[in-house]
Amino acid sequence: MTEISNAEFEVLEALWQNYPASANDIIAKLNESASTNANSADDKKQEKQWHDKTVKTLLNRLVKKQAISFEKQQRHYLYSPLLEREAYTLKESKSLIERMFSGKLAPLVAGFAKQNDLNKDDISALKSLISDWEKNND
Amino acid sequence: MTEISNAEFEVLEALWQNYPASANDIIAKLNESASTNANSADDKKQEKQWHDKTVKTLLNRLVKKQAISFEKQQRHYLYSPLLEREAYTLKESKSLIERMFSGKLAPLVAGFAKQNDLNKDDISALKSLISDWEKNND
DNA sequence: CAGTTAAGATTACAAATGTAATCTTAACTC
DNA sequence: GAGTTAAGATTACATTTGTAATCTTAACTG
CATH class of the missing domain: 1.10.10.10 (Winged helix-like DNA-binding domain superfamily/Winged helix DNA-binding domain)
Known part of the structure; x- marks a missing residue:
């Protein structure tokens, strides 16, 4: 497409x-x-x-x-x-991360952290995503 | 520019x-x-x-x-x-997150999680970013 | 039914983009 | 020094994009 x-x-x-x-x-x-x-x-x-x-x-x-x-x-x-x-935004996100961060998500997040663009809400959302992930991936 | x-x-x-x-x-x-x-x-x-x-x-x-x-x-x-x-990639990342996720980082990460596009390395990188953040933001 | 609307179709047009080819000219070669 | 290279400058050109205006025609109105 x-x-x-x-x-x-x-x-x-x-x-x-x-x-x-x-x-x-x-x-x-x-x-x-x-x-x-x-x-x-x-x-x-x-x-x-x-x-x-x-x-x-x-x-x-x-x-x-x-x-x-x-x-x-x-x-x-x-x-x-x-x-x-969802499918579209995921595709676009992956494409940007592929182009700018060799496909790695962490450097993008690190950029935000460095600029102090993360707030308490972001952090707790991320934490809960992580614990979900861990639940499903022993 | x-x-x-x-x-x-x-x-x-x-x-x-x-x-x-x-x-x-x-x-x-x-x-x-x-x-x-x-x-x-x-x-x-x-x-x-x-x-x-x-x-x-x-x-x-x-x-x-x-x-x-x-x-x-x-x-x-x-x-x-x-x-x-770094400045450029951050600007582009923020712009995409603004346009597709109302400026929130978590939904982007959530998309990756949902698709199983997160691996152990991503998770530990995220964890360490989070603990750094917490260190600096009591 | 004739005239008017208004939806979508078609056309327009400048700027940006991808992708080069041609032009100028300073620098190297013999 | 004359001819040839090759770097950058200029020009080219189709496509995509943003932003509409104009054209057609089916549907509403009186």
Whole structure:
């Protein structure tokens, strides 16, 4: 399967959050976070606005790439992902770790640790993952 | 600083391994792994061969992007990275984790665990990172 | 039913990317 | 010193990507 671009990924992301969905559902979802914290004093992020035509194009490309499917519903389509989010994010994670850390996970985590980007929650999540792993691997 | 593409990253990688380096050094390094396990029975990977002109183009782009510098040496240049590898890989890791896991490291690790992509070494590396972290964060 | 909408299809177009080939010119060779 | 090399500079070109605008046409509206 061809690569999914960043913009395409964001559209897929919206679809994963709720599907099947019409193009309009997806466009709405993409622009949603923007309106959520609208005109608040903290204009920190200025969420991007997705243009209707842009999203349609990306949906088309995703269909061509066989990342999503659609079924005709009266006048419009209902889209669904063909890719599982977990499978996709795992593949991307592995690919990055392969490219930058010779396939080893630890150096990535070490980078975070070094920069003090780990907090108590991360640590306890990691601990529990480790103990699960140990349970299953004597 | 502009984004560094995949191909550019591979060139940078070669440079990080040994610098300052001439264009030819870099081209040689890039094609090296290919020859290392040449004509062995296991033609598993078929390492890509880098074309001289291609690498030169990428070096040029990296200079333009201010990712590397060069100093004139008689007839040719000696290139050096302007970016630290660690800083760059950390930035990319954080960016991926931000995009796919809401900035949380644990879900990425969890994905690996689920797929049984963690081994004893990974686990002990993680454990030691955790205990270091705990040492510094009471 | 004729006109208007609006969904999706098609086309557009600049920038980035992968992958080189050609051009210039300073440096080496005889 | 004249000719040849070879390094880097410039140009090339197809594809992908981000970002839309325009075209078609089936469906809604009055």
